[in-house]
Every structure is written in structure tokens, then in C-alpha cells.
Amino acid sequence: xxxxxxxxxxxxxxxxxxxxxxxxxxxxxxxxxxxxxxxxxxxxxxxxxxxxxxxxxxxxxxxxxxxxxxxxxxxxxxxxxxxxxxxxxxxxxxxxxxxxxxxxxxxxxxxxxxxxxxxxxxxxxxxxxxxxxxxxxxxxxxxxxxxxxxxxxxxxxxxxxxxxxxxxxxxxxxxxxxxxxxxxxxxxxxxxxxxxxxxxxxxxxxxxxxxxxxxxxxxxxxxxxxxxxxxxxxxxxxxxxxxxxxxxxxxxxxxxxxxxxxxxxxxxxxxxxxxxxxxxxxxxxxxxxxxxxxxxxxxxxxxxxxxxxxxxxxxxxxxxxxxxxxxxxxxxxxxxxxxxxxxxxxxxxxxxxxxxxxxxxxxxxxxxxxxxxxxxxxxxxxxxxxxxxxxxxxxxxxxxxxxxxxxxxxxxxxxxxxxxxxxxxxxxxxxxxxxxxxxxxxxxxxxxxxxxx
Amino acid sequence: xxxxxxxxxxxxxxxxxxxxxxxxxxxxxxxxxxxxxxxxxxxxxxxxxxxxxxxxxxxxxxxxxxxxxxxxxxxxxxxxxxxxxxxxxxxxxxxxxxxxxxxxxxxxxxxxxxxxxxxxxxxxxxxxxxxxxxxxxxxxxxxxxxxxxxxxxxxxxxxxxxxxxxxxxxxxxxxxxxxxxxxxxxxxxxxxxxxxxxxxxxxxxxxxxxxxxxxxxxxxxxxxxxxxxxxxxxxxxxxxxxxxxxxxxxxxxxxxxxxxxxxxxxxxxxxxxxxxxxxxxxxxxxxxxxxxxxxxxxxxxxxxxxxxxxxxxxxxxxxxxxxxxxxxxxxxxxxxxxxxxxxxxxxxxxxxxxxxxxxxxxxxxxxxxxxxxxxxxxxxxxxxxxxxxxxxxxxxxxxxxxxxxxxxxxxxxxxxxxxxxxxxxxxxxxxxxxxxxxxxxxxxxxxxxxxxx
Numbered sequence: 001x002x003x004x005x006x007x008x009x010x011x012x013x014x015x016x017x018x019x020x021x022x023x024x025x026x027x028x029x030x031x032x033x034x035x036x037x038x039x040x041x042x043x044x045x046x047x048x049x050x051x052x053x054x055x056x057x058x059x060x061x062x063x064x065x066x067x068x069x070x071x072x073x074x075x076x077x078x079x080x081x082x083x084x085x086x087x088x089x090x091x092x093x094x095x096x097x098x099x100x101x102x103x104x105x106x107x108x109x110x111x112x113x114x115x116x117x118x119x120x121x122x123x124x125x126x127x128x129x130x131x132x133x134x135x136x137x138x139x140x141x142x143x144x145x146x147x148x149x150x151x152x153x154x155x156x157x158x159x160x161x162x163x164x165x166x167x168x169x170x171x172x173x174x175x176x177x178x179x180x181x182x183x184x185x186x187x188x189x190x191x192x193x194x195x196x197x198x199x200x201x202x203x204x205x206x207x208x209x210x211x212x213x214x215x216x217x218x219x220x221x222x223x224x225x226x227x228x229x230x231x232x233x234x235x236x237x238x239x240x241x242x243x244x245x246x247x248x249x250x251x252x253x254x255x256x257x258x259x260x261x262x263x264x265x266x267x268x269x270x271x272x273x274x275x276x277x278x279x280x281x282x283x284x285x286x287x288x289x290x291x292x293x294x295x296x297x298x299x300x301x302x303x304x305x306x307x308x309x310x311x312x313x314x315x316x317x318x319x320x321x322x323x324x325x326x327x328x329x330x331x332x333x334x335x336x337x338x339x340x341x342x343x344x345x346x347x348x349x350x351x352x353x354x355x356x357x358x359x360x361x362x363x364x365x366x367x368x369x370x371x372x373x374x375x376x377x378x379x380x381x382x383x384x385x386x387x388x389x390x391x392x393x394x395x396x397x398x399x400x401x402x403x404x405x406x407x408x409x410x411x412x413x414x415x416x417x418x419x420x421x422x423x424x425x426x427x428x429x430x431x432x433x434x435x436x437x438x439x440x441x442x443x444x445x446x447x448x449x450x451x452x453x
Numbered sequence: 454x455x456x457x458x459x460x461x462x463x464x465x466x467x468x469x470x471x472x473x474x475x476x477x478x479x480x481x482x483x484x485x486x487x488x489x490x491x492x493x494x495x496x497x498x499x500x501x502x503x504x505x506x507x508x509x510x511x512x513x514x515x516x517x518x519x520x521x522x523x524x525x526x527x528x529x530x531x532x533x534x535x536x537x538x539x540x541x542x543x544x545x546x547x548x549x550x551x552x553x554x555x556x557x558x559x560x561x562x563x564x565x566x567x568x569x570x571x572x573x574x575x576x577x578x579x580x581x582x583x584x585x586x587x588x589x590x591x592x593x594x595x596x597x598x599x600x601x602x603x604x605x606x607x608x609x610x611x612x613x614x615x616x617x618x619x620x621x622x623x624x625x626x627x628x629x630x631x632x633x634x635x636x637x638x639x640x641x642x643x644x645x646x647x648x649x650x651x652x653x654x655x656x657x658x659x660x661x662x663x664x665x666x667x668x669x670x671x672x673x674x675x676x677x678x679x680x681x682x683x684x685x686x687x688x689x690x691x692x693x694x695x696x697x698x699x700x701x702x703x704x705x706x707x708x709x710x711x712x713x714x715x716x717x718x719x720x721x722x723x724x725x726x727x728x729x730x731x732x733x734x735x736x737x738x739x740x741x742x743x744x745x746x747x748x749x750x751x752x753x754x755x756x757x758x759x760x761x762x763x764x765x766x767x768x769x770x771x772x773x774x775x776x777x778x779x780x781x782x783x784x785x786x787x788x789x790x791x792x793x794x795x796x797x798x799x800x801x802x803x804x805x806x807x808x809x810x811x812x813x814x815x816x817x818x819x820x821x822x823x824x825x826x827x828x829x830x831x832x833x834x835x836x837x838x839x840x841x842x843x844x845x846x847x848x849x850x851x852x853x854x855x856x857x858x859x860x861x862x863x864x865x866x867x868x869x870x871x872x873x874x875x876x877x878x879x880x881x882x883x884x885x886x887x888x889x890x891x892x893x894x895x896x897x898x899x900x901x902x903x904x905x906x
Binding site: 031032033091092094098156157197199201208209210211212213214215216217218219220221222223225226229230232233236238240272276277278280281282285290293294297299300301302303304305306307308309310311312313314315316317318319322323325327329360361395396397398423424425426427 | 484485486545551654661662664666670676679683693725738756758761764765772778780782848876877880
């Protein structure tokens with residue numbers, strides 16, 4: 001058992017953590033719109049410095065969001081290095097009118113702090129900074145070397161993280177990575193995640209004529225929305241299976257070990273359904289099938305579809321163009337560029353060669369081996385800080401874990417404070433203060449376990 | 454032949470017509486957003502008065518756009534009354550960024566005046582007012598009684614015109630109606646229209662969950678855009694035929710006479726295609742089939758479709774809801790309320806009972822008998838003013854001709870100044886000054902022919 005002064009320090013300084021988080025939320029940093037990115041990077045650098053962490057802003061080139069880098073060397077154990085990977089950018093806050101409070105207000109109500117980024121990822125980031133600060137303030141040292149890599153393009157697909165990792169490979173060298181987030185379930189159990197799915201985000205657009213027309217001309221002029229609907233419908237079946245040829249070709253089935261971890265992982269379907277107000281799942285999945293889908297299912301999701309007049313009231317227009325945004329979640333062995341080729345071939349073979357495809361980004365999936373000692377160090381810390389924890393072979397979401405694991409050759413684990421129903425990416429996103437506190441303590445204990453191993 | 458002073462007056466006063474039209478355009482009047490409606494009604498009333506026409510604003514009840522009514526009794530022939538039906542409201546101007554000039558600027562460039570409503574319907578309206586003014590200024594009288602009915606809800610479906618016609622049936626009594634617009638084709642031939650199609654505008658919406666979700670949850674949570682796409686796809690086939698049961702049940706085939714008129718009507722496919730930048734028509738229609746579709750085809754058109762994130766960049770969201778706006782063009786004998794029931798039954802029978810339907814409005818089609826003497830009076834005036842003209846059994850578009858013909862028991866004919874490719878309802882709508890002049894003269898001659906018959 002370690003000296004517990006740092007945990008007491010966390011308890012005693014939650015007000016500081018909350019006000020610093022509110023300050024971070026109040027600085028919008030929407031990477032999709034390049035809104036407030038530089039300002040937020042400077043704010044994060046200041047926060048690191050104020051917490052006693054050496055900090056600098058790293059850049060690749062103009063037009064690329066900077067990385068805020070933090071570092072503090074351990075006097076007692078300079079041979080091991082733990083990295084915290086986080087991001088300071090957030091998703092767009094639209095639709096604004098569905099927020100109860102302004103999305104960048106950081107309003108506190110009881111145990112919750114509301115705002116875009118409250119959890120994802122400003123809430124997670126603040127717990128790690130405050131954990132390091134607690135160690136420094138109570139012992140004058142950290143149990144192992146600590147590195148922070150805080151990027152600004154996660155929400156648009158981390159387009160340059162691989163380039164950053166390659167350029168700063170030496171500076172970023174480490175023995176383990178704590179991922180930018182970690183879910184906590186409805187029973188307050190943190191989920192220790194060993195993997196992330198990949199993502200392929202594309203826009204498909206169609207034009208049938210060079211301008212909008214009066215809809216009376218629909219007897220003769222083709223409507224691009226019809227064509228896009230026809231095309232999109234060929235991409236997946238009603239059960240959610242992707243119908244593009246060879247889409248699943250390289251995918252390896254779950255191992256017995258995978259299945260055992262999946263089986264042990266609790267998943268309360270009724271709480272999940274109640275939260276989203278739904279009665280059944282895609283393809284009417286239940287039990288083990290639903291759990292397998294969460295950790296290992298590929299998707300084809302319509303993230304956005306727009307054509308014609310979408311304001312209030314009636315407008316009898318025949319649109320000139322139509323656009324759909326689709327995100328495909330990828331699973332291990334699916335290579336994004338190869339999947340793009342398959343999508344293009346599919347559209348061609350179905351007679352939709354004239355549909356334009358714009359690929360926003362592709363990110364391969366990644367999974368960390370569950371036998372790595374880092375896993376048990378994290379699990380022990382989580383059990384102590386939260387009283388319990390759950391192992392998960394892959395998160396349903398995406399992050400650039402693949403280049404981290406590959407370039408830095410370090411195991412990556414996600415663990416954090418993100419309540420599963422905290423509405424990340426949606427209106428009224430919030431962070432739970434009780435979880436922020438437990439996660440901060442958990443980070444203190446992970447540093448202890450990792451440094452003392 | 455009549456005294457030609459009024460035609461000379463038209464020639465001499467085109468600058469006044471143009472500046473009055475610009476003034477009208479500069480007063481936005483978007484009925485779909487209730488923007489500038491009252492202000493525009495007052496402006497139109499002032500214009501009528503300034504042209505020597507008695508004018509008043511008629512109201513039904515709060516929340517309903519007023520009708521601007523104008524009247525001038527003939528001294529020489531008080532036994533016959535001609536009505537001009539027009540509207541002062543316009544379509545929304547979106548998307549704003551596709552306009553070369555601000556949509557409410559009324560910018561003149563050479564022979565064109567640009568702006569939302571430049572043609573539809575402020576351009577048409579001004580020709581009729583100026584025609585009456587020309588008669589009054591040159592002869593001190595009009596050849597027949599003139600009535601103006603200028604409504605403010607045409608672009609949202611004329612929801613209250615029937616109620617107005619019933620309430621003011623006596624005030625509005627007349628022997629013939631000149632419709633709010635008339636197309637002019639690529640060879641400068643005015644089209645004398647004897648009918649209008651009907652319209653049924655509906656919104657269909659789906660919710661699958663009570664909020665947007667992170668798109669990683671698409672493995673389990675259903676996406677409403679998928680369901681709406683599935684549903685919409687069942688409504689029509691690739692050739693444009695509506696697949697709703699009994700949709701065409703009461704429709705009467707074209708008579709031999711209809712077919713003869715259609716056959717005579719010129720339609721230059723290549724000019725039409727070039728204008729819209731298209732290579733083929735819906736269902737690959739050609740020749741007589743394309744012409745039959747224009748005057749007698751029913752449609753199911755996607756006027757708008759929206760779900761999820763449609764801004765710039767990528768947002769990995771699973772939308773909570775999806776919405777489609779569909780307009781169905783109706784042909785004679787299709788009763789809107791009956792077609793709504795058929796649509797609802799169709800969705801139920803296809804398993805889409807949970808899709809919500811909002812009916813914006815329904816308007817039945819109408820056609821005037823081509824043997825009515827009013828037809829030849831108009832044709833003779835058009836031939837004189839434009840040098841040529843074309844007879845058309847039904848416009849492809851919609852207007853509330855059905856209640857006019859029924860309640861006022863008067864033949865309705867459309868004839869006017871709307872160049873077929875003047876981009877009505879689209880960005881960069883414009884009016885052609887040469888056609889405004891010819892149409893004004895045509896209205897003078899129609900009054901002459903009608904009054905002297």
C-alpha cells in the first residue's frame with residue numbers, strides 16, 4: 001500500500017479541479033470548424049505549467065492543430081515512463097437549441113458539470129493533470145516519468161497524430177499509455193478497455209442537374225435524393241450487416257479468450273434501452289450477440305443526410321444535389337484504404353459510378369494483449385479507486401490507438417471518468433463530479449503501481 | 454382593332470414599371486417564414502391606389518395573410534368583369550450563398566431584373582397593374598370591370614384562398630379569371646394554360662431514440678435515417694411511378710382532343726436539358742411521353758431530406774430523428790384527402806406505422822374547357838402582343854384554380870411573362886424586361902377583347 005497523502009490531496013482540492021474544468025469548457029475548441037483551437041492549446045499549456053508540469057507546444061505545419069506536450073521526470077524511478085494521451089478539441093455543439101444551458105457555459109448543477117467537452121475530453125484531461133499535481137504537491141516527486149500528449153484533432157479523426165508520433169518518436173517514448181478516456185457504467189464500474197475500433201468517415205454526393213428546380217418539373221428532371229437513397233440502401237441490410245463485397249474478408253473471429261472476457265462483461269440491456277428510450281436493438285440482437293456487437297461489430301451509420309429545403313414550412317423544390325455523411329466503424333484487420341476501394345467498387349458495380357466520394361479519414365482498429373502486466377496494474381488501481389472494475393476487449397468507439405501501439409510499441413489501456421450516459425457528442429453533455437474524483441485517485445494509484453512494479 | 458394609345462403608354466413607361474417592380478422585390482415577403490407579409494400587402498395596396506385602382510385589405514382572421522383587393526368599374530361596359538388573380542408572397546430565398554446578388558436587391562443587369570419574386574409573382578403582378586393604369590391614363594376608363602385578388606399564401610399552398618373565395622363570393626364575382634402567371638418558352642412563345650395540377654405536401658418523420666447518440670452505438674441503436682430511407686423507397690419506382698395502392702384509381706385517360714393539343718404543343722427537349730444540365734429524363738421519357746408527363750403526370754418528389762449532422766466536416770453522430778418533405782403533384786380526379794388516406798394506409802401496410810405524417814396542404818387539380826370563348830379572346834390578345842402563342846391543357850405546376858373555377862364559376866386561364874428558365878423557386882431568379890413589356894400589352898389587349906365581346 002502506498003502513502004495515501006495524494007488521495008487526500010485530491011479530496012481536498014476538488015473545487016480547484018471543477019473550476020479549472022469549467023475554464024476549459026468555456027474555451028470552445030471545435031476542430032471540425034477550427035474554432036478556438038489555438039486559444040485552447042495555450043490554455044491547456046498554462047494549466048500544465050500551473051500544475052508543475054513542464055510544457056511545450058509542438059507543431060507539424062501550418063493548418064495542423066498543435067499538440068500540447070507535458071513532461072515531468074521522476075527522481076525516484078527515472079527508468080519507467082507512463083504517458084497520458086488526451087485531446088483538447090471537442091465535437092461541434094449543434095443542434096444548439098436542444099441544450100438546456102449554453103454549450104460552452106460549464107454550468108454546474110449538483111453533481112454534474114454541463115458543457116460540450118465536459119466529459120469528452122476536458123473532464124478526462126483534468127483528472128490526469130490534477131493526479132500528477134497531487135503527487136508533486138504531497139511528495140515533491142512522481143512515481144515514474146510522466147508524459148502528456150494532448151492533441152487537437154481527435155474529434156475530426158486525428159488526421160496528423162501518426163505524423164506527430166513519427167516526428168517525436170524519441171520524445172514520446174514510453175512504457176505504457178493511458179488512453180484519453182474510460183467509460184464508467186450505470187453501476188459505477190469503470191471499464192478497462194484494451195482496444196478501440198477503427199473508423200472510416202466518408203461523404204457521398206450526387207448532382208442530377210446544375211441547379212435546384214421547381215418541383216413541378218419532377219415529372220422530367222431526376223431528383224438526386226432518390227438516387228442517393230437508392231445507393232445508400234445497397235450498403236447494408238436491415239440487420240446492420242454491411243453488404244459491400246469482401247467487407248469482412250480479413251476479419252478474424254473472436255478467440256475463446258475473447259469470448260470469455262465478453263461473457264464476463266456485464267451489460268444491462270434494460271438500463272441501456274431506457275436511457276435511449278428504445279425497445280429493441282439493431283437486428284433484434286440480445287444477450288451475448290448484443291455484447292459481441294459492442295466490442296466487435298462493424299457498422300455503416302448515416303451520420304448526416306441532407307437534400308433540398310429543410311427549413312420550416314413547405315417549399316416545392318426539386319433539389320439539384322444531395323449529400324450523405326456515413327461513418328463505418330472498423331474492426332481489427334480492416335485496413336481503411338482497402339475498405340475505401342471496396343466501397344468505390346461496390347458503388348460502381350451497382351450503377352452509381354457518378355456518385356462522388358470524399359474520404360474524410362480512416363483509422364484502423366487496435367487491441368492490446370490482456371496478458372501484459374500493465375493490464376493488472378491498471379486493474380488493481382481501478383478496483384481500489386472505484387471499488388470494482390470491468391475488463392473489456394474493445395471499446396465500441398474509435399481512437400488512434402493503432403499508431404500509438406505500433407510506433408511507440410507500448411501497451412495502451414483506456415480507463416477514466418466518462419459516465420456511459422453522459423451524452424458525449426450530443427446536447428447536454430455532462431461530467432459527473434463523483435467520477436472525476438475517483439478517476440483522479442485512480443490515476444494517482446496507476447502511477448504508483450506502474451512506478452513501483 | 455382597338456385604340457393603341459394604351460400600348461404606346463406601356464412602351465413609354467417601362468422605367469416606372471421596372472422601378473416599381475424593384476421596390477416590390479426589395480420588400481421580402483416569405484410566407485413560409487411569415488417574413489414581411491403585412492408590409493408587402495400594404496405596399497401592394499399603395500401601388501394599386503397610385504395606379505388609380507380602388508383598393509382595400511381583406512382579412513379572414515388573425516394569423517392568416519391578408520388579401521389585397523383591387524377594383525375598378527368600367528363606365529363603357531359595366532356588365533362584364535375580368536379578374537386578375539396574383540400573389541404578393543414569395544418562396545424562401547435559401548440557399549443564400551448561391552445568389553450572385555442579394556436575393557432581395559432587385560438588381561438590374563441588362564434585360565434582366567434579379568431577385569426572389571422577380572418573376573414569381575411580383576413581375577407578373579406589376580404587368581397587370583400597369584396594364585390597367587395604361588388604360589386609365591389614356592382613355593379614362595377600362596374596357597370591362599376589373600378586379601384584383603392578390604393573396605399572400607400562394608407559396609405555402611394557398612391554405613385560406615377557398616375560405617376567402619367563399620366569404621367574398623359576391624365581391625369577387627366575375628366572368629373570367631387571368632391566372633397569376635403564364636410561362637413563356639425558349640422561343641418567346643407565351644403558353645396559354647387551361648389547367649393546373651394539384652399538390653399534396655407532407656412531412657414524414659421518424660424517431661428511433663429520444664436523443665442523438667455517439668455513432669459507435671450504431672451497433673445497437675437503430676438509425677432513423679435508415680428507416681426513413683426504407684419507407685421513402687417504397688413510395689415510387691425508378692421510373693417515377695407512384696407505388697401507393699390505388700393512387701391513380703380515379704384518373705381519367707387523356708381524351709383524343711387532349712392528345713391533339715398535347716401533340717401540337719412544341720417542347721424542345723434539348724434546350725430544356727441544356728438549361729438544367731441533364732442528359733435524360735425520369736424513366737428515360739422522350740417525345741410525346743415527356744410532353745404527356747408535363748401536362749398530366751403525377752409525381753412523388755423529395756423536396757427536402759434531413760437527418761443528423763449536415764454542417765462542414767465530420768461528426769460521428771447517430772441521429773435521434775430524420776425528416777423528409779415530399780410533394781406529390783396531383784392530376785384531375787385525385788382528391789387530396791383521399792390520397793392522404795392512401796399514403797397512410799400504404800405506410801402502415803409496409804410496416805412503417807410509427808412514421809409520423811404531417812400534411813401541410815392539399816390542392817386538387819383543375820382544367821378549363823378549351824371551347825370556352827374566353828380561350829379565343831386570350832389567344833388572340835397573346836398572338837398580337839407576342840406575335841405567337843401556344844395552347845396548353847395543363848401547367849405542370851399547382852395553383853388554387855380548383856376553388857376559383859368551382860366557387861366563382863368562371864373560366865380560368867394562365868397567361869403572362871414568366872420565362873420558362875427564369876429560375877423561379879431557385880437562386881438567381883430573374884424577370885426579363887422584354888417579356889414584362891409584352892405581357893403588359895397582352896393584358897391591355899385581353900381587357901379590350903373581353904370587354905368588347
